[in-house]
Amino acid sequence: MKIKFSDGKIKLKNEISDLSMLFAGDLCPRGKSGELILEGKSSQILREIISQVKNCNTAALNLEAPLTNSETAIDKSGPPLKLNPDCVKILKDGGWQIVSCANNHIGDYGPDAVKETLRHLDASGIKHFGAGVDLETASKAEFFTVNKKKIAFIGITENEFGTASASKAGSNPLRILKNIAKIKETAELADITIVMYHGGNEYNPLPSPRVVELCRAFADAGASAVIAGHTHCPQGIEIYHEIPIVYSLGNFLFDSQAEYSGYNWNYGYMSKLGFSGNSVAEIEIIPINYSQSENYIRLLAGTELDEFMKYMEYISEIILSEEEIKAYFDAWCMRGIKGYFSALGKEFYPTDWKSRDSIQQLMGMRNIFTCEAHCELITNTLRILEERRENKSSDYLKNLEVLCQGKTPES
16 A cells, blocks of 8 residues: 655544554653753653643653663673663653563663663553563563553564563563464454564664564554564555554654764654554654754654655655565665674684673674574675675665665655
């Protein structure tokens, strides 16, 4: 189904919604926004969007870091993130009722910090899912009733760092067969089942073929909607067998640091789902930008809003073509080939556990081969080289670079 975004609303059924749910992307106020929250100024950050949140029956987002005072980060590749526990105030002040903790940062400060995070959320009356004191707990659905409807949330994340095990607290890892079985089981118990998935390649404006296939499988298993994220940039939307799949909402509030750059980091959108009965009747797209200069989340308007909707329509149409999404992923693989192959060219064993460089090399290799997104990228890149197809990616690579700037190639 080709989607038109002209007015920001996508009609799936000609019925009036009797329940609304709002979803936002990654929350990680680790800079100036975090300071403002601790000063009791959450309302300043949320002033333009707070009415959108509070006018829905329920609102959910992804909590991208643990709420902890711990100073001991785990060994991993990539930056360890954490938030002052009092940053939970922004959830309460903003009207957020439930958060996903299924992501690659919730375990950055170890299992005890995961448990601490869950305690802070419980104490603040914020429901949570996608992480737990052990694997069994992390994989459970969170149920609650709104307008006499039983709603279930399931959170799933790729296998980077901080995932739970039988005896370790952490996030709910991607285990496809078990995840699908859990969705099927949950869908039989709930009126509405929401799956929030955290995965894919960061900064890529398009989902990979594997992510498309995976999210469609979640829909086939019984999800009423699939809401995905992790890419730190907005991706498109698909209506698959009348089930909405939001491939990435982008960042909601994530102060960028020197190591991050690019147009899309501070841009994303909220997605408001209107339900009629037990299925989605309407989707409203609410584009946002976190203004770091003024420290608030603003609603896009005017020409900027029009361009964003045009961009969303363009990237959403690409998802409908298996051939196009594969060609763009090939281009993405070739775009990052030097970075991935440079990691492969260094020794990582035996590891010198007293050397930070040696540990980081081991963790980088571990992440390439055990995280689904990275493994898919390196595997596909090797196939491109074997089949001598690298030159065929050049045209798509040009278009991809334009998409990475939040623009459509023809503009």
